[in-house]
Amino acid sequence: MVEITPANIQLWSKLGSCGAYGQATLTLPNISDKIVVLTADLCSFSGLERFKNKYPERFFNIGISEQNMLGIAAGLAKEGFIPFASTYATFASMRCADQIKVCMSYMKLGVKLVGLTSGFSVGILGATHISLEDLAVMRSLPNITILSPADCLSVVKAVQAAAQIEGPVYIRLSGTMNNPIVYHKDFDFKIGKAITLQEGTDICIIATGSMVFTSLRVAEILKKYKLTTKVVDMHTIRPLDTSTIKEACKSKLIVTIEEHSKIGGLGSAVAETLSLEEKKPPHLILGADSFYAHAGDYNYLLQTYGLTTEQIVEQILNKMEKK
Amino acid sequence: MSNIDKYTNAFVETFEVDEQTAKNLKYQEIEAWDSVGHMGLIAALESAFDIMMEPEDIIDLSSYEKGKEILAKYDIEF
Numbered sequence: 001m002v003e004i005t006p007a008n009i010q011l012w013s014k015l016g017s018c019g020a021y022g023q024a025t026l027t028l029p030n031i032s033d034k035i036v037v038l039t040a041d042l043c044s045f046s047g048l049e050r051f052k053n054k055y056p057e058r059f060f061n062i063g064i065s066e067q068n069m070l071g072i073a074a075g076l077a078k079e080g081f082i083p084f085a086s087t088y089a090t091f092a093s094m095r096c097a098d099q100i101k102v103c104m105s106y107m108k109l110g111v112k113l114v115g116l117t118s119g120f121s122v123g124i125l126g127a128t129h130i131s132l133e134d135l136a137v138m139r140s141l142p143n144i145t146i147l148s149p150a151d152c153l154s155v156v157k158a159v160q161a162a163a164q165i166e167g168p169v170y171i172r173l174s175g176t177m178n179n180p181i182v183y184h185k186d187f188d189f190k191i192g193k194a195i196t197l198q199e200g201t202d203i204c205i206i207a208t209g210s211m212v213f214t215s216l217r218v219a220e221i222l223k224k225y226k227l228t229t230k231v232v233d234m235h236t237i238r239p240l241d242t243s244t245i246k247e248a249c250k251s252k253l254i255v256t257i258e259e260h261s262k263i264g265g266l267g268s269a270v271a272e273t274l275s276l277e278e279k280k281p282p283h284l285i286l287g288a289d290s291f292y293a294h295a296g297d298y299n300y301l302l303q304t305y306g307l308t309t310e311q312i313v314e315q316i317l318n319k320m321e322k323k
Numbered sequence: 324m325s326n327i328d329k330y331t332n333a334f335v336e337t338f339e340v341d342e343q344t345a346k347n348l349k350y351q352e353i354e355a356w357d358s359v360g361h362m363g364l365i366a367a368l369e370s371a372f373d374i375m376m377e378p379e380d381i382i383d384l385s386s387y388e389k390g391k392e393i394l395a396k397y398d399i400e401f
Contacts, residue, residue, distance in 0.1 A: 007366070010370065011359075015362050019362070049359070050357070050359060
């Protein structure tokens with residue numbers, strides 16, 4: 001039985017977001033008997049072995065054919081099923097872009113597409129597997145709910161929330177195994193409602209996915225410089241919680257942080273909202289710059305793209321001094 | 324609780340087996356000890372002994388008996 005317990009939260013953290021997704025699928029048949037799960041030959045990698053063994057009649061391995069998987073998921077959705085389809089985030093968003101546009105965005109079919117290993121999670125496989133553009137792709141297509149959970153418990157909550165809404169959903173999984181824990185106990189996950197993890201008046205960091213935990217560490221370091229930092233977990237990219245963004249305008253500096261390109265993701269979404277405000281502080285967008293790094297492990301790539309805790313602190317301090 | 328009791332208890336709790344069964348267990352010998360169950364066991368052992376295991380040790384921990392040898396590297400005596 002998959003329950004939200006301290007032991008399971010620890011287990012999911014060790015498994016990482018892919019494993020947590022696999023565990024989350026085990027809770028879905030309790031939500032609906034229409035749940036089906038599809039994979040593009042990433043069953044074990046997605047943590048889906050237990051679901052496959054327990055519910056073989058609901059599990060479909062489509063093979064290494066992501067576009068076909070999307071098409072099959074769309075057909076299942078059209079017939080009243082609730083399909084969860086997962087693959088690498090870069091393949092999900094880029095390879096399947098046309099199927100997403102037609103079936104999910106235009107036809108609004110209730111496919112729940114899960115993008116595994118977004119950001120630099122599988123950076124050792126190089127640029128072909130790194131996903132720094134999936135939010136930008138998904139944001140450009142109407143009608144798709146976009147979720148970006150901060151840690152593994154959030155992954156479980158996001159998957160359960162996605163199963164309970166009609167319409168298409170994209171869930172972006174980030175981080176690696178031994179994924180840091182942001183939420184140590186059950187919490188209220190509402191699609192479209194950001195969570196303020198701590199209050200502060202000088203700086204407001206709005207982060208998503210893996211960068212939420214990093215932001216908490218950044219905030220802790222900034223205290224040494226007598227700067228108090230509000231940290232917001234923006235787990236839903238669409239519908240965006242614009243009221244929380246407007247509230248952030250009371251800060252001296254808004255910082256958005258994402259393991260994604262600076263173009264088209266969370267930073268862009270927040271900037272679009274801020275552009276409509278008359279009074280707003282400066283906005284520092286932190287994310288990946290537009291280049292492809294050499295293949296490398298997760299920490300190497302965070303360093304290369306300036307997204308380690310220390311590098312983020314330095315960039316924020318530089319921005320504050322320039323004010 | 325002694326170290327051996329804590330160690331055995333990690334298997335008992337993770338795989339929901341009795342003590343005697345736990346002491347003879349090997350990886351993938353029972354349904355519960357799959358890759359997910361393995362990480363659950365590792366989490367339980369790390370919590371019980373306040374250690375962080377190295378990746379190669381996590382992979383090598385293939386049985387109850389093997390695990391005792393591995394934990395000796397972390398200064399855990401049985």
